[in-house]
Amino acid sequence: MRKIDTNDMLLQVTTKITAFIILLFSLHLFLAGHNNPGGGFIGGLMSAGAVVLLLLAYDLKTVRRILPFNFIYVAATGLLVAILTGMGSFLFGAPFLSHAFDYFQLPFLGKTELATAVLFDIGVYLVVVGITMTIIQTIGEKE
Amino acid sequence: MINFLLLPILIPLITGVILIFFSKNIIAQRWISGISSLSTIAVSAILVQKIRQDGIQTLDVSSWDAPFGITLVSDMLSALLVLTTSIVACTTLIYSFRSIGQERERFYYYPCFNFLIVGVNGAFTTGDIFNLFVFFEVMLMASYALIVLGGTKIQLRESIKYLLVNIISSALFVITVAYLYSVVGTLNMAHISQRISEVDQPGIITVIAILFLVVFGLKGAVFPLSFWLPGSYNAPPIPVMALFGALLTKVGVYSIMRTYTLLFYHDTGYTSKILATLAILSIIFGLIGALAFADIKKIIIYNIIVAVGVILFGISVMTTDSLTGSVFYLIHDMLIKTTLFLLIGIIISITGTSKLQEISGLIKKYPGLAWTFFLSALSLAGIPPLSGFIGKLLIVKGGFEAGNYLGAAIVLISSLLILLSIMKIFINGFWGTPRSYEGEKKASVKTLMIAPIILIIISILLGVGAQAVYPYISQAAETLVKPEIYIDAVLKE
Numbered sequence: 001m002r003k004i005d006t007n008d009m010l011l012q013v014t015t016k017i018t019a020f021i022i023l024l025f026s027l028h029l030f031l032a033g034h035n036n037p038g039g040g041f042i043g044g045l046m047s048a049g050a051v052v053l054l055l056l057a058y059d060l061k062t063v064r065r066i067l068p069f070n071f072i073y074v075a076a077t078g079l080l081v082a083i084l085t086g087m088g089s090f091l092f093g094a095p096f097l098s099h100a101f102d103y104f105q106l107p108f109l110g111k112t113e114l115a116t117a118v119l120f121d122i123g124v125y126l127v128v129v130g131i132t133m134t135i136i137q138t139i140g141e142k143e
Numbered sequence: 144m145i146n147f148l149l150l151p152i153l154i155p156l157i158t159g160v161i162l163i164f165f166s167k168n169i170i171a172q173r174w175i176s177g178i179s180s181l182s183t184i185a186v187s188a189i190l191v192q193k194i195r196q197d198g199i200q201t202l203d204v205s206s207w208d209a210p211f212g213i214t215l216v217s218d219m220l221s222a223l224l225v226l227t228t229s230i231v232a233c234t235t236l237i238y239s240f241r242s243i244g245q246e247r248e249r250f251y252y253y254p255c256f257n258f259l260i261v262g263v264n265g266a267f268t269t270g271d272i273f274n275l276f277v278f279f280e281v282m283l284m285a286s287y288a289l290i291v292l293g294g295t296k297i298q299l300r301e302s303i304k305y306l307l308v309n310i311i312s313s314a315l316f317v318i319t320v321a322y323l324y325s326v327v328g329t330l331n332m333a334h335i336s337q338r339i340s341e342v343d344q345p346g347i348i349t350v351i352a353i354l355f356l357v358v359f360g361l362k363g364a365v366f367p368l369s370f371w372l373p374g375s376y377n378a379p380p381i382p383v384m385a386l387f388g389a390l391l392t393k394v395g396v397y398s399i400m401r402t403y404t405l406l407f408y409h410d411t412g413y414t415s416k417i418l419a420t421l422a423i424l425s426i427i428f429g430l431i432g433a434l435a436f437a438d439i440k441k442i443i444i445y446n447i448i449v450a451v452g453v454i455l456f457g458i459s460v461m462t463t464d465s466l467t468g469s470v471f472y473l474i475h476d477m478l479i480k481t482t483l484f485l486l487i488g489i490i491i492s493i494t495g496t497s498k499l500q501e502i503s504g505l506i507k508k509y510p511g512l513a514w515t516f517f518l519s520a521l522s523l524a525g526i527p528p529l530s531g532f533i534g535k536l537l538i539v540k541g542g543f544e545a546g547n548y549l550g551a552a553i554v555l556i557s558s559l560l561i562l563l564s565i566m567k568i569f570i571n572g573f574w575g576t577p578r579s580y581e582g583e584k585k586a587s588v589k590t591l592m593i594a595p596i597i598l599i600i601i602s603i604l605l606g607v608g609a610q611a612v613y614p615y616i617s618q619a620a621e622t623l624v625k626p627e628i629y630i631d632a633v634l635k636e
Contacts, residue, residue, distance in 0.1 A: 072163060072166075073163070073164060075163075076160050076163035076164060079160045080157075080160050080161075083153070083156060083157055083160065087153070089205075090144075090146055093144075093145070094206055095145060095146060095202055095203055095204055095205060095206050096146050096149050096153075096202070096204050096205070097204050097205040098205050098206040099205065
């Protein structure tokens with residue numbers, strides 16, 4: 001029997017653009033977390049959402065080729081980042097998780113507030129992306 | 144270093160995370176987790192010594208002052224429990240190396256193991272009621288993974304029950320914390336205690352106290368809420384069972400101890416009566432179970448409920464003696480339950496069954512196993528030179544002093560029946576005519592015996608050297624009797 005070609009062209013083209021916009025928006029949410037609603041959790045969830053859209057439009061193999069990570073390791077890296085950020089304060093004799101911030105003159109961005117809390121948030125972001133993708137991929141692969 | 148009291152939480156946490164990267168390399172996993180659990184023991188022993196010298200250690204995480212940030216508080220009670228947890232973890236780990244099997248080791252057994260220890264150590268150390276909830280969840284999540292890991296039919300069935308019960312009790316925990324927060328407006332335990340003493344425990348606080356009893360009773364298997372325990376603990380493999388039996392229920396008991404001595408100690412008429420009744424019912428229910436079954440796993444599992452009852456009875460009496468006894472008994476029980484679970488694990492690995500009728504005459508071939516089991520059975524029942532004696536003595540003494548004769552008498556009689564239930568295993572299983580069993584391997588028994596022998600030595604030292612240990616225990620009980628010490632140490636006034 002000849003396999004019928006499914007025509008997902010419309011979906012796939014839209015996905016290419018939409019996934020990109022979703023990723024950008026998730027990045028925006030992630031960076032906005034300190035002063036506006038947003039942060040690592042929602043940012044990570046939305047990034048995972050973009051990948052899930054790719055999964056829907058293409059298939060597991062293609063997505064795995066685009067993002068060749070083992071997502072369990074992504075989650076573990078995130079945990080490690082979060083813990084090490086907390087332990088960074090040990091170097092300065094401060095209690096665990098003490099965070100610091102300062103204002104820097106950056107090129108293009110001008111005067112910007114940089115806080116170590118963002119590093120912790122990167123950890124949260126990676127954990128959320130890692131866990132969500134692990135769950136979805138594991139369920140998706142199962143026969 | 145000011146962060147020192149964090150290390151018993153941090154070391155297993157980092158280990159757990161690092162082990163995820165080595166999930167396929169079993170040798171590396173064993174080495175890393177072994178070294179980390181030894182260093183956790185060392186760190187917590189130093190911590191105990193430090194508290195003995197300098198008093199309660201507190202750490203305001205992320206530099207926010209006491210009531211506003213999360214405070215970690217290590218008083219003598221929590222430090223001793225952390226030390227005991229580390230010892231239990233290390234010995235169970237040594238036992239796991241030989242018994243858990245490569246299939247499970249490859250599927251994140253050691254990371255889950257370490258996360259469980261993070262949860263337990265964290266729950267013992269935290270000084271914040273919501274943080275306590277979070278550490279409970281860390282512990283429970285890891286325990287869900289451990290109980291189902293392997294995926295045999297009985298594990299799947301029992302883990303559904305276990306999950307269901309614990310999710311409900313966790314939801315109840317959140318609701319109770321919400322009630323408490325709406326009444327006192329703070330989450331720091333020392334600050335809650337201060338606020339409660341300002342309003343002098345009105346009726347709603349007593350309601351919250353009972354709700355906490357329900358929550359922690361579900362976690363810690365207090366009588367009417369212990370229905371889930373015998374089935375669920377029967378399912379996982381032996382090292383996991385030992386870990387659960389020694390640690391999980393004891394965290395619930397610790398939480399009852401902490402909340403009832405630190406927060407709800409103003410109007411004890413009602414709460415302590417309920418606590419005492421439930422404690423005695425737990426003892427009776429546990430004993431009935433322990434005597435009724437002819438299954439060695441079940442006998443030990445029901446003995447957990449008895450021990451929970453004995454400790455709770457000590458808490459309900461609330462005298463210095465009984466609280467000291469409770470602390471002593473808690474530590475003793477964590478050690479001895481691990482020993483017993485590991486020993487019956489060895490028996491099951493020799494005989495391939497947990498039914499008492501099918502086992503006999505083990506003493507001929509395995510005298511070491513038999514006498515270790517005999518010693519730990521005597522210790523469980525509380526025979527004088529061993530570790531179970533002093534704790535129970537103090538609890539009974541406290542009970543008689545406070546005039547709760549019935550309760551104290553039941554605690555005394557319970558010892559006899561515990562001895563009967565455990566000697567049933569010894570007499571039927573070790574005496575009698577030797578049988579041959581399929582799959583007997585003498586070599587593996589020797590390596591498996593390392594962990595229980597270490598534990599029984601510690602337990603004997605705890606009993607024989609009670610004179611040396613007593614100052615530590617009484618310092619732990621002092622904080623329970625005088626919550627001001629705890630509050631002053633946290634709020635630094």
